[in-house]
Structure formats: structure tokens, C-alpha cells
Amino acid sequence: MEPKTLFVKKDFVENPEFEAFKAEVKEELSAQKSRISEIVQNQKIMAAKQDEMSADLKAILSQK
Known part of the structure; x- marks a missing residue:
């Protein structure tokens, strides 16, 4: 069996649009994570108010 290249090095062109x-x-x-965090915090506050x-x-x- 002949040794073969396991990995092929490929040059890539940077795509500014990508x-x-x-x-x-x-x-x-990041914005969605921030909104989700805010919603979770509001839900905790509402749950505490409901318990009260x-x-x-x-x-x-x-x-x-």
C-alpha cells in the first residue's frame, strides 16, 4: 500500500461578504441571548409575585 496524504492543505480566499x-x-x-436573559429574569420576578x-x-x- 502506498502512503497517501491524509489531509489536503487548501488555500482559501477570504470572502468579505461572508x-x-x-x-x-x-x-x-448576542442580542437574542440578551433578550432571552431579560425574559427569564422577568419570569422569575413574576413567579415570585405570584407566590406572594x-x-x-x-x-x-x-x-x-
């Missing part, structure tokens, strides 16, 4: 697209995608992904309201309602109902 690089700009990648930068845009990264920026959009539930406790208050139980306290009110148990007084009667």
Missing part, C-alpha cells in the same frame, strides 16, 4: 454576514449573525445572536399573591390569598381565606 465575514460581514458572520459578524451580523453573531451580533443578532398566593400566600396572601391563603392568609386572607384562612382568616374567615
Whole structure:
């Protein structure tokens, strides 16, 4: 068996449009992650408020 090249080195040309697209995608992904983080934080706040309201309602109902 003859030895063969396992990896082929290829020169590639940088594509400015593709690089700009990648930068845009990264920026959009970062913005989405930020929005998701904000939504998660808001959900935690709402869950805490609901727990408080539930406790208050139980306290009110148990007084009667």
C-alpha cells in the first residue's frame, strides 16, 4: 500500500461578504441571548409575585 496524504492543505480566499454576514449573525445572536436573559429574569420576578399573591390569598381565606 502506498502512503497517501491524509489531509489536503487548501488555500482559501477570504470572502468579505461572508465575514460581514458572520459578524451580523453573531451580533443578532448576542442580542437574542440578551433578550432571552431579560425574559427569564422577568419570569422569575413574576413567579415570585405570584407566590406572594398566593400566600396572601391563603392568609386572607384562612382568616374567615
